[in-house]
Amino acid sequence: MSKRFIYQDQDRCIGCLACEIHCKTENDVPVGIRLSRIVPSGPTMIDDVPRMSFVFMGCFHCSEPLCVEACPTGAMIQRQADGIVYVDSDACVGCRECIEACPCSCPQYNEDTGKVTKCDYCKDRIDAGLKPACVTGCTTGALYWTE
Amino acid sequence: MNSTKTIYSICGMCTVRCPIAIEVKDGAIKHIWGNPHLLGGFNLCARGAAGKAFEYDNERPQYPMLRVGQRGSGQWKRVSWQEALDYISTRLDEIKGQYGPQAICLSDRGGPNTDLQKTFIAAIGSPNYFNHHATCSNSVHNAHISVAGYARNAVSYDYKHCKYLVLYGRNMLESLGTAESRNVIDMIGAGGKMIYIDVRYNYTAAKAAKFYIINPATDYALNLALINVIVNEDLYDHEFVQRWVIGLDELRHFVAPYTPQWAQQETGIGSGEITTMAREAAKASPAVIFHPGWMTAWGSNDFYLRRTIYTLNALLGSYEARGGLVINKTPADVGIRLRSLATQVPRPGGERFDGCGTRYKHLGAQWGLGQLLPEAILNETPYPIKAYIAMRHDPLASMPDPEAFKVALDRLALLVCIDVNYSETAWFSDCILPECTFLERTDHVIAQNGLSPRLLLRRQAVKPRFDSRPRWYIFRELAKRMGVGQSFPYDSIEELIAWQLQGTGLTIEDFDHTGCVELTSQPLWFDRRDGLRFNTPSGRLELISSTLEGASVASFIPFDRPEAIPNGLFRLVTSKVAVHTQGRTTSNIAILNELVSENQLWINTGRAMELAIKDGDDVEVSVEGFSGRITARLTDLIHRDVVFMLHGFGDSVAVRSRSFNRGVSDVRLQRGLLRLTVGGNCPLTECLVAVRPI
Ligand code: SF4
Numbered sequence: 001m002s003k004r005f006i007y008q009d010q011d012r013c014i015g016c017l018a019c020e021i022h023c024k025t026e027n028d029v030p031v032g033i034r035l036s037r038i039v040p041s042g043p044t045m046i047d048d049v050p051r052m053s054f055v056f057m058g059c060f061h062c063s064e065p066l067c068v069e070a071c072p073t074g075a076m077i078q079r080q081a082d083g084i085v086y087v088d089s090d091a092c093v094g095c096r097e098c099i100e101a102c103p104c105s106c107p108q109y110n111e112d113t114g115k116v117t118k119c120d121y122c123k124d125r126i127d128a129g130l131k132p133a134c135v136t137g138c139t140t141g142a143l144y145w146t147e
Numbered sequence: 148m149n150s151t152k153t154i155y156s157i158c159g160m161c162t163v164r165c166p167i168a169i170e171v172k173d174g175a176i177k178h179i180w181g182n183p184h185l186l187g188g189f190n191l192c193a194r195g196a197a198g199k200a201f202e203y204d205n206e207r208p209q210y211p212m213l214r215v216g217q218r219g220s221g222q223w224k225r226v227s228w229q230e231a232l233d234y235i236s237t238r239l240d241e242i243k244g245q246y247g248p249q250a251i252c253l254s255d256r257g258g259p260n261t262d263l264q265k266t267f268i269a270a271i272g273s274p275n276y277f278n279h280h281a282t283c284s285n286s287v288h289n290a291h292i293s294v295a296g297y298a299r300n301a302v303s304y305d306y307k308h309c310k311y312l313v314l315y316g317r318n319m320l321e322s323l324g325t326a327e328s329r330n331v332i333d334m335i336g337a338g339g340k341m342i343y344i345d346v347r348y349n350y351t352a353a354k355a356a357k358f359y360i361i362n363p364a365t366d367y368a369l370n371l372a373l374i375n376v377i378v379n380e381d382l383y384d385h386e387f388v389q390r391w392v393i394g395l396d397e398l399r400h401f402v403a404p405y406t407p408q409w410a411q412q413e414t415g416i417g418s419g420e421i422t423t424m425a426r427e428a429a430k431a432s433p434a435v436i437f438h439p440g441w442m443t444a445w446g447s448n449d450f451y452l453r454r455t456i457y458t459l460n461a462l463l464g465s466y467e468a469r470g471g472l473v474i475n476k477t478p479a480d481v482g483i484r485l486r487s488l489a490t491q492v493p494r495p496g497g498e499r500f501d502g503c504g505t506r507y508k509h510l511g512a513q514w515g516l517g518q519l520l521p522e523a524i525l526n527e528t529p530y531p532i533k534a535y536i537a538m539r540h541d542p543l544a545s546m547p548d549p550e551a552f553k554v555a556l557d558r559l560a561l562l563v564c565i566d567v568n569y570s571e572t573a574w575f576s577d578c579i580l581p582e583c584t585f586l587e588r589t590d591h592v593i594a595q596n597g598l599s600p601r602l603l604l605r606r607q608a609v610k611p612r613f614d615s616r617p618r619w620y621i622f623r624e625l626a627k628r629m630g631v632g633q634s635f636p637y638d639s640i641e642e643l644i645a646w647q648l649q650g651t652g653l654t655i656e657d658f659d660h661t662g663c664v665e666l667t668s669q670p671l672w673f674d675r676r677d678g679l680r681f682n683t684p685s686g687r688l689e690l691i692s693s694t695l696e697g698a699s700v701a702s703f704i705p706f707d708r709p710e711a712i713p714n715g716l717f718r719l720v721t722s723k724v725a726v727h728t729q730g731r732t733t734s735n736i737a738i739l740n741e742l743v744s745e746n747q748l749w750i751n752t753g754r755a756m757e758l759a760i761k762d763g764d765d766v767e768v769s770v771e772g773f774s775g776r777i778t779a780r781l782t783d784l785i786h787r788d789v790v791f792m793l794h795g796f797g798d799s800v801a802v803r804s805r806s807f808n809r810g811v812s813d814v815r816l817q818r819g820l821l822r823l824t825v826g827g828n829c830p831l832t833e834c835l836v837a838v839r840p841i
């Protein structure tokens with residue numbers, strides 16, 4: 001795993017999908033691709049109240065990323081410094097091996113560019129001392145950028 | 148040029164109007180965040196964040212358009228602003244000359260940015276301004292006026308410190324505002340209890356401490372029983388009630404028969420639960436909020452439900468209490484006078500088309516009764532209405548029974564829409580004037596009233612992408628052409644703002660750094676013993692309202708059990724999700740539409756099985772004269788008599804390619820509900836529909 005990750009506080013999450021829209025907006029992600037995703041499940045009756053859970057699914061930035069291993073051009077990169085896994089889009093040829101290799105299909109194919117795109121924790125923001133867009137914009141403050 | 152800057156402004160994606168921070172890079176929007184100076188973080192709801200996608204969408208009006216074919220045919224010609232404004236002002240002058248100024252009416256969606264249109268309609272001499280609240284807050288607004296002499300929005304809610312929050316169908320965590328939802332989550336995190344009452348479960352119910360599925364249209368019965376327990380068990384705030392509340396004896400007498408045992412029969416909520424709720428609320432008081440609701444166009448007697456909600460707050464002393472209902476302080480409370488154009492124009496006399504203040508003495512004229520417009524147009528009573536300007540208001544998408552509304556609109560000599568969208572009404576109009584989006588225009592300064600009153604400003608962040616104009620320009624130009632230009636004494640928005648701020652010592656630059664001007668350093672609390680002010684005739688909270696009695700409207704009415712639903716039909720109830728707002732602002736935005744592109748019909752599992760409907764089946768939902776095809780979603784957690792769908796789908800404007808024809812329109816099913824009720828609201832939940840498998 002990368003050194004830092006996104007922690008989601010289930011008690012605060014209301015399933016409003018603002019995190020997804022902040023992600024999309026920040027990274028200009030086209031319709032059809034969702035780099036982060038809220039997966040609702042429920043309702044489950046607990047003490048007579050129908051509880052929902054909203055699981056925030058993004059890239060795990062695995063410590064031994066299969067996508068990086070699968071990439072024939074070296075476009076899929078794990079950053080030394082912090083373990084963030086990202087695509088160098090100049091080097092990406094759109095072969096989609098990484099998508100095949102990833103157990104949760106985190107990398108996604110962008111029809112518009114003919115290349116793969118994936119969550120990079122908004123690394124430009126991270127490098128500027130900021131937090132990922134989803135964490136920053138979350139309506140209720142349910143997401144935390146954690147060491 | 149490569150530059151990044153942040154512009155503080157006000158969101159325009161829904162009517163909550165959250166403060167925002169717009170990141171602009173090389174003249175284009177990069178991201179829209181919450182304004183951290185006001186929200187305590189960059190948090191912003193999905194709709195607000197999608198403001199960028201809205202700005203860069205081309206499926207919105209791009210230049211002034213004049214109709215060339217039949218109304219609604221979609222045949223337009225592009226015209227210049229000069230031509231459009233000349234056309235409109237000439238028609239308006241003709242109508243004014245022939246029928247008088249009252250033949251012209253104008254509506255918007257209410258809120259703080261209404262000064263220009265109110266100034267315009269008053270300056271040309273018409274009393275006929277109204278807003279969208281017939282399908283929104285009329286009943287809660289008029290209820291609060293009768294109890295406290297205050298508008299609905301003259302109080303705010305101190306959720307963060309609240310210990311007990313009761314919500315009646317106020318789906319706060321889906322039909323949400325950024326700060327409100329976050330504050331309520333904070334409240335729950337700090338141990339506050341949220342009690343949620345509705346006819347179906349939703350994401351708000353999922354966070355509640357207690358959730359009750361109530362029999363439809365019986366919330367009033369629940370409240371009568373809560374009041375019964377509170378007065379009989381002597382749980383009310385004696386000091387507060389003695390000082391500030393009148394009518395307790397009459398109330399005590401009135402609620403005597405309405406015991407929790409009785410209410411259990413009516414509501415389906417156990418009598419023990421009701422008693423506990425009353426006791427727990429009292430124990431938490433005054434840090435208690437019985438939320439009066441926002442969109443309250445529910446039933447015929449909704450007004451009385453809202454009056455009992457305010458009554459519960461009054462009995463438990465939650466007005467002006469930490470964790471309760473806080474009376475909003477205004478700039479005037481700290482000696483700041485923000486000038487307003489509308490107050491400079493004499494109020495036009497004469498009867499309003501909707502009878503507010505005359506035929507309906509207890510209903511406030513400041514919001515009006517839009518549901519009476521079709522009748523007034525068709526019958527020419529009290530006089531002919533010949534022109535209508537819809538300003539960012541879309542009655543054909545938000546009022547019940549748009550087909551009936553259309554018949555009346557078609558009788559007008561002039562129908563103009565000023566909008567940023569191809570609204571349903573715009574598509575049916577004679578002329579569409581594209582307004583600059585909220586990201587492309589600066590508006591006048593507005594006051595945000597509250598514990599700490601402040602001034603806010605919506606500011607232009609980017610250049611308009613199309614041939615659109617800001618509202619300050621549109622109304623000034625129309626006014627000039629109609630000979631009342633003196634009511635708009637400015638040549639730019641900066642000049643108007645300077646005029647507004649005259650005498651305050653402030654300038655527009657004072658908004659640069661944080662997007663607002665704080666007017667106090669400390670929150671302002673009135674003294675609960677001697678400093679409260681209520682704008683009722685008595686200056687107190689009136690459980691027996693002298694205004695109502697004067698208008699021959701009862702202060703309390705007995706609970707009437709809702710009529711049994713005829714065999715096989717369902718009551719249609721609607722609400723919203725977090726990614727879409729009402730009307731048509733968000734439904735066609737690509738990245739929001741991608742998440743929720745159509746509505747489904749929620750139906751009780753047992754009822755569905757009786758009809759041989761399975762989850763995911765397509766079904767027909769119908770009323771006489773209209774039917775739609777929609778996907779059924781089965782759940783045990785909806786009342787047997789109710790079906791539910793999201794509001795705002797079934798778009799009929801084909802140029803909105805993503806939302807066109809997706810889902811079913813709730814308003815088209817709400818036939819015959821352009822009705823006036825005692826609170827001024829349309830009774831939208833009195834819509835009965837048939838459902839059958841297809
Ligand atoms: S924005 Fe926050 S609250 Fe909303 S769904 Fe995402 S994580 Fe949950």
Ligand code: SF4
Pocket residue numbers: 158159160161162163164165191192193194195196323324325
């Ligand atoms: S609630 Fe969302 S859409 Fe509405 S004003 Fe706030 S940020 Fe904008």
